[in-house]
Amino acid sequence: MSALERVSRLARAAVFAAVCVVVSAGGHVLAGGAPVAAPALFLGVVAAFVLAFALSGRERGPEVVVGVTATAQILLHELFARSAPVAVAHAGHPHGEGPGAGMTVAHLVVGVVSGWWLYRGESAFWLMVRLWGMAPLPKLRRLLVGAIEPLTTPVRVVLVAGATTYRRPELVRVVRRRGPPAPPVVH
Structure with a gap:
């Protein structure tokens, strides 16, 4: 693994860990009112980072x-709930007996939304990697023209002297060609 690959994997894993932990800890503070313990926060960041680094190859x-x-x-959610002080865990918050249905649904919705956001960022990163590997001119063409018209490979037709082409009358008006018109075929 090159240094550039290692740096990109570390950066992407750090973004994943930060998004997951900040969203989850923020939800716990807003829902439960108790701050997340620093050791649990650190363990969550490390666990999310290791998981993301393992999958970011x-x-x-x-x-x-x-x-x-x-x-x-x-x-x-489970980590933060189990690390909450006992007085907070049993003060009407369902952490003592496991996640309630509402809390589980909230975490799943937040997980899907932030997961989709992370996927779009990951997709954009890999698009930039692919564009970086291209030659400069096609890269510029893709950026400038690709948004306006779909990128298609033009078909080049080479007419050999003396060769005849079969053209049915109903298809002559349907064919679109780029460039100058082909010389007329003499029968």
């Missing part, structure tokens, strides 16, 4: 990124 699809993010949300 190649491009992943939306089902993997969203699934891992939702799973990380549920696991972080």
Whole structure:
């Protein structure tokens, strides 16, 4: 693994860990009112980072990124709930007996939304990597023209002297060609 690959994997894993932990801890503070303990926060960041670093070796699809993010949300919820002080855990908050249905649904929704956001960022990163590997002119063409018209490879027709082409009358008006018109075929 090159230094550039290692740095990109570390950066992407750090973003994943930060998003997962900040969203989960923020939800706990807003829902429960008690701050998350620093050791649990540190353990959550490390666990999410290690998981993301292990999966960041190649491009992943939306089902993997969203699934891992939702799973990380549920696991972080459990970690933060079990590390809460006993007085807070039993003061009407369902952490004492496990996540309630509402809390589980909230974590799943947040996991899916943030997972989709992370997937789109991951997709954009890999697009930039692919564009970086291209020659400069096609890169510029793709950026400038690709948004306006779909990129298609032009078809080049080479007419050999003396060769005849078969043209049915109903298809002559349908064919679109780029460039100057072809010389007329003499029969």
